[in-house]
Amino acid sequence: MIKGDTLLQKDTERLRKLSLLDKAAYRTAKTRLPYVVGSIFRDGVRRIDNFVQAHCLIVDVDHLPNFDGVVPASITADRAVALAFVSPSGQGFKVVFTLEQPCNDAKLFQAFYKSFVSQFAERTGLVSSVDLRTSDASRACFLAHDANAYFNPNAEPLVVEIMTLEEDLFSKQTLIEKKEATKTETKPIFNETAYREVLREVSPTAPTRTVKQAFVPQELLDFMPEIDVLCQKAGLEVFEKMPIQYGIKVLVKQGYRKAEVNVFFGKRGFSVVKSPKTGTDAALMDLLYGILYAHLFPAPISENVPLVSYLSAN
Incomplete structure (x- = not known):
């Protein structure tokens, strides 16, 4: 679906153009994309109260500097990576790992997630781009078209172990969370010509608004x-x-x-x-x-x- 679905391809292209116009509208429109969850829930209701067990761990890597739209070779070379594809935003990618045995405890899953992802981020040099907020077992992962998506059906599954969270683990976790909290996205100077072209393609009948550019002497x-x-x-x-x-x-x-x-x-x-x-x-x-x-x-x-x-x- 990620590689060959033409409808998903069109939706992904429109969504990325929309993100140039209005971030709020982009976030709303993104929820219309198909999504997957790495866990099973009672009665099919995706709430942590209904959690039954987790089968996958999904890492969100976003806001990468100089990202060229291709999942790095350092990620696809990892034998534990089962799936990796470019995010809906086009500014990062998702990485999926499978678990050797289902995890039946949501809190244990969250603790293991933060421990594993902290180490993964340090190992791959992605500390400032990995999002630990996705440690929630009920978190949805939106799909996006990626013609070069990586898939390994024989990936080595992760072993979730009951562990004691030492102070150094918390310090690493806190470091990543603080870097996530202090990340600031540089706002590009608004390009009105590009704005009009994108808006015309996304919605041909929509009226265009004039946005004043700041004058800097x-x-x-x-x-x-x-x-x-x-x-x-x-x-x-x-x-x-x-x-x-x-x-x-x-x-x-x-x-x-x-x-x-x-x-x-x-x-x-x-x-x-x-x-x-x-x-x-x-x-x-x-x-x-x-x-x-x-x-x-x-x-x-x-x-x-x-x-x-x-x-x-x-």
């Missing part, structure tokens, strides 16, 4: 590379520079602390404005503000010249 565009250098010297990581009207929103992090500051350029030149928001760190924001302000408005250097010497020289 050339002075700010020239300053953007310097922001990275200044922040790097201060031990700050710039994870996004977002165009806003006549300005740039600069977002940085240090560990798990985040901060943002807006830099504008207008008739009176540059201005730096703090942007306190829920979830940001005030001290880190002050540091970022100080770095940018000091660079744009350096304090004048006074010369230590005695007044008498100055008067006699004139």
